[in-house]
Amino acid sequence: xxxxxxxxxxxxxxxxxxxxxxxxxxxxxxxxxxxxxxxxxxxxxxxxxxxxxxxxxxxxxxxxxxxxxxxxxxxxxxxxxxxxxxxxxxxxxxxxxxxxxxxxxxxxxxxxxxxxxxxxxxxxxxxxxxxxxxxxxxxxxxxxxxxxxxxxxxxxx
Amino acid sequence: xxxxxxxxxxxxxxxxxxxxxxxxxxxxxxxxxxxxxxxxxxxxxxxxxxxxxxxxxxxxxxxxxxxxxxxxxxxxxxxxxxxxxxxxxxxxxxxxxxxxxxxxxxxxxxxxxxxxxxxxxxxxxxxxxxxxxxxxxxxxxxxxxxxxxxxxx
Numbered sequence: 181x182x183x184x185x186x187x188x189x190x191x192x193x194x195x196x197x198x199x200x201x202x203x204x205x206x207x208x209x210x211x212x213x214x215x216x217x218x219x220x221x222x223x224x225x226x227x228x229x230x231x232x233x234x235x236x237x238x239x240x241x242x243x244x245x246x247x248x249x250x251x252x253x254x255x256x257x258x259x260x261x262x263x264x265x266x267x268x269x270x271x272x273x274x275x276x277x278x279x280x281x282x283x284x285x286x287x288x289x290x291x292x293x294x295x296x297x298x299x300x301x302x303x304x305x306x307x308x309x310x311x312x313x314x315x316x317x318x319x320x321x322x323x324x325x326x327x328x329x330x331x332x333x334x335x336x337x
Numbered sequence: 338x339x340x341x342x343x344x345x346x347x348x349x350x351x352x353x354x355x356x357x358x359x360x361x362x363x364x365x366x367x368x369x370x371x372x373x374x375x376x377x378x379x380x381x382x383x384x385x386x387x388x389x390x391x392x393x394x395x396x397x398x399x400x401x402x403x404x405x406x407x408x409x410x411x412x413x414x415x416x417x418x419x420x421x422x423x424x425x426x427x428x429x430x431x432x433x434x435x436x437x438x439x440x441x442x443x444x445x446x447x448x449x450x451x452x453x454x455x456x457x458x459x460x461x462x463x464x465x466x467x468x469x470x471x472x473x474x475x476x477x478x479x480x481x482x483x484x485x486x487x488x489x490x
Contacts (some may be wrong), residue, residue: 310463331484
C-alpha cells in the first residue's frame, strides 16, 4: 500500500468511512499509519486501553475473548475492509477482547485523536461516522447475540 | 405532554438542553403496561423506540428446544427497540413488563424526523445509542465468557 490511492481505495471499501466526502476521506488516509503483523501477533490486547482503530488491508484478524488462562473463544473474524477497535475507541475504555492476526496481516491504523478530529471538523462528517458506526455495531451485536444463544442452548441442554 | 424531567432521566437524553428536550416532548408518547404484558415480540417489525420511565422490562429470547430465556432485565432510564428502527429489521428479542411499568416511546416516523431535522440533536442521540451498543457488546462478551465456564460443569 505504498501510495495514497491504495489507501483511499481501502478506506472507501469500509462500512465506516465510505459515506465520507472525498476531502474528509483524504484527510483520514493521510493520518493513517500502515503496518504489518505476523500470524499470532496481538494488535489489541484485552484489558489494555484502546489507542487506535484498525482497517484490515490483507489477511485475517480474529477477535478473541479470554475464557481461561490460556484459552480464548473466537467471536469474530475480520478481513479486508473490516474495521476493528471501534467500540473501545468510541467508549474511551480498555479493550474487552483481543485482536490477534490469524495470518500475516497488513493494516491501516488510525490513532484515536485523529479519528475524533475528523468528526469535529464538520458536524456532517460526525453524523455520517456515527450513523455508519451504529450500523456496524448493530450487525455485530446481532452476530454476537447469536453466539450467546448458542452457549445458552448448550448449558440448558 | 411528557415532563422534561421524565426525559432527562432517560440515558438517551442526558446532556440535552431544555429546547432540545422540548423537541423530543412534542413527538414522544407514554403508556402504562401491567405485569407480564408483551411490549414487543421477537421477529415482529420494529416500529418504536421505547424508554422506561418507571418499572422494569424483561428482554427475552427463544432458545431452540429450551423455550423462553431472559437475556436482560432493563430498568428505569434504559431504552430498547432502537436496533430495528435503525436497520429496518425485525425485532431480535421480545420485551415483557416485569411488574407495572410506565413507558415512553417515539415511533419510527418521528424518530427519523428528529434525526433528519436537527444535526446537533441527531449526533447527540446517535452518540448515546453508540455508547449503549458498546456497553451491550461488552456485557454480551462477558456473558459468553461466563456461559462458557458454566458449560464446562
